[in-house]
Each structure stands twice: as structure tokens, then as C-alpha cells.
Amino acid sequence: MSRLALVTGGTRGIGEAISIRLKKAGYLVAANYGSNEEKAAVFSERHHIPVYKFDVADFEACKLAVETIRSELGHDIDILVNNAGITRDNTIHKMTPECWHKVMDTNLGSCFNMCRIVIDSMRVNNFGRIVNIGSINGQAGQYGQVNYAAAKSGIHGFTKALAQEGARHNITVNAIAPGYIATDMVKAVPERVLEKIVARIPIGRLGEADEIARGVEFLVADEAGFVTGSTLSINGGQHMY
């Protein structure tokens, strides 16, 4: 039987590309979203991928959703892609505690919530693939993003710690650190700022969502069982270390 992949934030942007690519590769796919029902419905109908609305920042909602997916699709989650994420940018002297906590809970808390919930069946099944979507800005920092950079940086530490716990259960845990990708999130950046960003990308353009999805497809394969605790940077050469 095919493996089941759950992609959080899997109906738009990078997550949409991941869902589509994994489906084409032969996996069963379930896609989560947070609020944009219209977009999720169009996505689901077009790609024949079931969608599940829940807030990844809410542990109980995640738990209920995983149980629903398990019973509706008749399969444990073998592959988890923690992709859902938001920005609430501002310099720290203008940032509200609410914007700090919202980004921490949605971008980093979600990784704990989802991993905590799927880890039990992965351990029982002696198989799991987890990919957490970090960011170049979690590696290098970014002006106006102390919340986002802290959450994404946290994802990279979380990944390395969980990789050590999962290893003897054949559960691999890796991260991808995308650079600037042409999605709604980046389109929200003011044009003049975006021009400056593109000027700093050696490849000379924004990345495409499917270029991140290709990395996910590699990391979740059964054959990638020796790759764990790593961070794959896909950023057009913008940041190397």
C-alpha cells in the first residue's frame, strides 16, 4: 500500500507544489490549510487531493484532524511535511507580543504539535519521514523579522534533536531552508524591497515553489533512510555555510 503524506499549509504556495509533486510520485496525500476555504476547494477539486481545515498552532485541533485523516483515509501518516507558516513583520520596537506569539505558535509550535501527534504511530510502524520547512531567514536573520527568524531558527534545532530520537525507529527528520520563492508570502513584500532581495540572489531570480517540492520528494523517499538531521538549503546561492 502507498504511503500517506500530510502536508500542512498544503493548498497554496510551496505547500501546494509539495502536495502535487508527492501525489504525482505515487503517495497518498492529505493537505491541510488554515482559513482560505475557496482556494482549498479549488485545489482539492483540481488535484483530487483531500483537504483538512485546522489550525496547526492548536494542539487539540491537530490531534482531532490526525484522527479524522486516519479514519477517513484508512492509513497512518507515514510522511509529515510541516510547511504551514506565516509572517507578521515589524522591527522589534514596533512589534506587539501578539505578533511574536502568533508567529512562534504557527511556525514553530506547529512542528511540536504535529510531530508529537504522529510520532507514536511512526514508532509503532518503525517508519517515518518528517520534513520541516525552515527558511534562509532562520539561518541568516532578517531585518524586521525577529519573530520569524527565531521561529525558523528554532525549527533547525528542533529538526536535529528529533532526528536523534527518531533514528533508531527508522524515522528521519530533515529541514529545508528555502530562499526567496515566488509565492503569496513573498508577493506581500514591497516591490522596492523585493528588487533589492533579487539583486542579492546569485542565480538572479526568485525560486519556484516546485524547486522546494523536489527537495521534499528526495527527503521523504524510502531510499533516503540514511539522510537525517540535515538541512537542505535551496536558495539560489544567496546564503552558503
Ligand SMILES: NC(=O)c1ccc[n+]([C@@H]2O[C@H](COP(=O)([O-])OP(=O)(O)OC[C@H]3O[C@@H](n4cnc5c(N)ncnc54)[C@H](OP(=O)(O)O)[C@@H]3O)[C@@H](O)[C@H]2O)c1
Ligand atoms: N515564500 C518564500 O519565499 C519562503 C521562503 C522561506 C521559507 N518559506 C516558508 O515556506 C512555507 C510556505 O510558505 P509560502 O510562501 O508557500 O506561504 P503562503 O503562500 O502564505 O501559504 C501558507 C500556507 O500555510 C497555511 N497556513 C497558514 N497559517 C496556518 C495555520 N495556522 N494552520 C494551518 N495552515 C496555515 C495557509 O493556509 P490558508 O491558505 O488557509 O491561508 C497556506 O496554505 C512557510 O513555512 C514559509 O515560512 C517561504
